[in-house]
Amino acid sequence: MNKFLLEGIFRRPLTEAAPTPEDSALEELARAVAGAGRRRLGRSLSIREVDAGSCNGCELEINALSNAYYDLERFGLRFVASPRHADVLLVTGPVTTNMAEALKRVYDATPDPKWVVAAGDCALDGGCFAGSYAVVGGVSQVVPVDLHIPGCPPTPTDLLKGLLALLDQPAGRPAA
Amino acid sequence: MSQLEAFLAAGRRVQHHRPWPRAVVDPAAWVKGVEGLADGRWTLVNLWAQADRVHMALYEAAAAKAGVVSLDCIDGGFPSVGRGHPPAIRLERAIQDLFGLCADGLHDTRPWLDHGLWGQRRPLAGGGDPAPAQDYGFLPCEGEGLHQVAVGPVHAGIIEPGHFRFTANGETVVRLEERLGYLHKGIDRLMAGAGLERGAQLAGRTSGDSTVAYAWAFAQAAEAALGVQVPERALWLRAVMAELERLANHLGDIGAVCNDAAFAIIHAHTAVLRERVLRAADACFGHRLMRDRIVPGGVSCDLDAAGETRLRNLIGGLRVAMPGIIHLFDDTPSLKDRTVSTGRLTPKLAARFGAGGFVGRASGRDFDTRRDIAYAPYDGLAFEVPVVRSGDVNARVWIRIQEVEQGLSLLEQCLAHLRPGPLRAEVTPVGAPTEGLGMVEGFRGDVFAWLALDAEGRVDRCHLRDPSWFQWPLLEAVIEDNIIADFPLCNKSFNCSYSGHDL
Numbered sequence: 270m271n272k273f274l275l276e277g278i279f280r281r282p283l284t285e286a287a288p289t290p291e292d293s294a295l296e297e298l299a300r301a302v303a304g305a306g307r308r309r310l311g312r313s314l315s316i317r318e319v320d321a322g323s324c325n326g327c328e329l330e331i332n333a334l335s336n337a338y339y340d341l342e343r344f345g346l347r348f349v350a351s352p353r354h355a356d357v358l359l360v361t362g363p364v365t366t367n368m369a370e371a372l373k374r375v376y377d378a379t380p381d382p383k384w385v386v387a388a389g390d391c392a393l394d395g396g397c398f399a400g401s402y403a404v405v406g407g408v409s410q411v412v413p414v415d416l417h418i419p420g421c422p423p424t425p426t427d428l429l430k431g432l433l434a435l436l437d438q439p440a441g442r443p444a445a
Numbered sequence: 446m447s448q449l450e451a452f453l454a455a456g457r458r459v460q461h462h463r464p465w466p467r468a469v470v471d472p473a474a475w476v477k478g479v480e481g482l483a484d485g486r487w488t489l490v491n492l493w494a495q496a497d498r499v500h501m502a503l504y505e506a507a508a509a510k511a512g513v514v515s516l517d518c519i520d521g522g523f524p525s526v527g528r529g530h531p532p533a534i535r536l537e538r539a540i541q542d543l544f545g546l547c548a549d550g551l552h553d554t555r556p557w558l559d560h561g562l563w564g565q566r567r568p569l570a571g572g573g574d575p576a577p578a579q580d581y582g583f584l585p586c587e588g589e590g591l592h593q594v595a596v597g598p599v600h601a602g603i604i605e606p607g608h609f610r611f612t613a614n615g616e617t618v619v620r621l622e623e624r625l626g627y628l629h630k631g632i633d634r635l636m637a638g639a640g641l642e643r644g645a646q647l648a649g650r651t652s653g654d655s656t657v658a659y660a661w662a663f664a665q666a667a668e669a670a671l672g673v674q675v676p677e678r679a680l681w682l683r684a685v686m687a688e689l690e691r692l693a694n695h696l697g698d699i700g701a702v703c704n705d706a707a708f709a710i711i712h713a714h715t716a717v718l719r720e721r722v723l724r725a726a727d728a729c730f731g732h733r734l735m736r737d738r739i740v741p742g743g744v745s746c747d748l749d750a751a752g753e754t755r756l757r758n759l760i761g762g763l764r765v766a767m768p769g770i771i772h773l774f775d776d777t778p779s780l781k782d783r784t785v786s787t788g789r790l791t792p793k794l795a796a797r798f799g800a801g802g803f804v805g806r807a808s809g810r811d812f813d814t815r816r817d818i819a820y821a822p823y824d825g826l827a828f829e830v831p832v833v834r835s836g837d838v839n840a841r842v843w844i845r846i847q848e849v850e851q852g853l854s855l856l857e858q859c860l861a862h863l864r865p866g867p868l869r870a871e872v873t874p875v876g877a878p879t880e881g882l883g884m885v886e887g888f889r890g891d892v893f894a895w896l897a898l899d900a901e902g903r904v905d906r907c908h909l910r911d912p913s914w915f916q917w918p919l920l921e922a923v924i925e926d927n928i929i930a931d932f933p934l935c936n937k938s939f940n941c942s943y944s945g946h947d948l
């Protein structure tokens with residue numbers, strides 16, 4: 270164990286430089302995220318992940334955000350266990366009829382101000398499960414969505430770009 | 446002739462079903478089949494339905510033979526398998542939900558996947574008015590000082606949804622009851638009428654962590670049904686992808702179990718290794734999870750020289766990194782204190798449920814599809830199937846560690862076998878209805894796919910069975926008499942799929 274720790278001290282960190290947020294995502298956010306909530310939160314966001322029907326692929330990549338290469342927490346972004354501690358809901362999957370109620374309740378349990386980020390192609394419009402008797406559709410069918418990150422699944426870099434966009438609101442916008 | 450072959454020979458053989466034999470039997474013979482399951486002669490591989498018939502896939506371990514028996518339902522029912530053989534109970538409840546076929550004699554008739562929210566009943570049998578919404582009746586549990594803890598469907602971590610109802614006495618769990626189905630997306634019905642391409646896409650999105658295994662099982666079933674010969678190179682590339690998927694998942698799991706025992710350092714290291722595997726997959730095949738890369742007829746991408754070098758470096762890097770991690774896992778008493786003797790699954794129960802993957806192999810069930818119902822190219826590869834009998838969390842991690850080592854050797858062998866050649870054979874309809882079956886060893890256990898195609902080669906019925914169907918019930922059993930705080934540890938050591946199960 271000591272050897273392990275010692276090696277860790279002298280090794281160069283694996284963590285990579287931050288990607289720049291997508292321009293399109295920034296624009297989308299500029300519209301969605303008003304200044305008031307941002308001032309209050311500063312550069313720190315607590316994220317609650319909700320799987321509302323995903324195949325689990327999206328979760329795998331969201332989990333990867335915590336590994337040493339992406340190290341999400343260095344940006345002040347962190348995953349929390351309860352919606353009551355969350356500023357952002359990160360929702361995946363086509364919303365199944367069996368999860369719609371749970372998703373709504375998670376949203377209601379999240380204090381204002383709050384944002385919803387829908388991750389993955391399924392979360393946009395149900396993806397390849399659209400039209401099923403057991404699927405309600407995209408996340409926006411159930412709760413209001415502020416930002417969508419496409420991909421099947423979105424890579425950790427895609428996810429990071431989208432989430433950073435939440436932090437880096439374009440300069441010069443008047444606070445609401 | 447094995448007992449199973451003799452049993453099937455007594456029925457009416459279906460000619461257009463491949464590669465396992467399928468025989469139609471009468472209700473009396475069906476019941477005999479159930480008896481064979483109950484007395485341990487055979488293992489239940491799957492139980493599924495079509496509009497007016499049911500099928501069960503059986504495996505005779507002693508003779509390494511597998512086959513399918515079918516029964517035409519009379520008056521919308523069939524003699525229950527679950528009544529004599531509990532592993533079938535949830536499968537029968539699902540059949541009742543989706544097809545409205547009644548398992549006669551089944552005690553537990555509560556709905557399973559149907560939460561009363563679909564707006565219809567029996568979605569695979571033409572639908573019907575929805576059942577009036579009802580509260581789900583959890584099994585009663587009575588005694589002094591008992592209390593209940595309800596967890597989910599939304600959990601604290603970044604994991605899939607499902608509900609767990611614990612009845613505890615103080616800290617000790619007296620009973621756990623699972624309620625699943627939250628992720629039901631209606632894949633079976635989306636499959637009906639789909640072309641093979643869309644079918645393969647859906648199969649690859651049934652359980653995201655096993656996208657390669659599912660796509661392969663689906664492709665196998667389609668190729669068996671249509672008599673397609675897959676080119677050599679495609680087979681080797683499939684195995685490369687399957688082993689990469691296994692490595693990535695096992696590495697993730699090893700760390701995640703340790704993390705749930707509050708030993709984060711192993712998690713940090715294996716997460717880095719997992720990321721390296723995924724990046725190599727991305728560089729070689731253009732997708733981190735290798736989704737949609739296996740297609741009926743072959744593969745949709747090639748591996749170039751740079752990719753081969755990348756994989757060789759990956760193998761070398763993992764070989765250097767693993768011993769330190771294994772040593773740390775094995776040599777940390779505080780970690781062993783949490784994993785040894787926790788969540789013990791007895792070999793008897795593992796055998797009865799036909800538990801696949803590391804869950805079975807950690808409890809003495811010496812089965813691996815790659816070896817026992819071997820499919821190409823594994824029939825030409827050398828590997829060992831690690832098996833231990835202690836059945837605790839520690840054993841389930843240990844099996845994974847050894848499978849990582851085996852996986853590295855398999856990858857190396859596959860690379861050595863690669864020769865230039867075509868990647869995909871043509872897949873053409875044969876002008877008549879056909880049926881095919883595929884079974885692939887995913888990281889979690891055997892993934893089963895059954896396909897009935899119409900004359901134009903479209904999917905008439907597709908059924909995918911995740912290994913979790915036979916592992917989830919065992920999780921309920923192993924947590925008994927453990928403390929609630931050890932549940933995350935037990936659960937992670939099983940790592941059952943919710944989405945793959947819920948379909």
Ligand code: SF4
Pocket residue numbers: 322323324325326327361362363388389390391392396420421422423650653
């Ligand atoms: S977007 Fe892709 S990975 Fe994400 S839930 Fe849908 S199918 Fe799975």
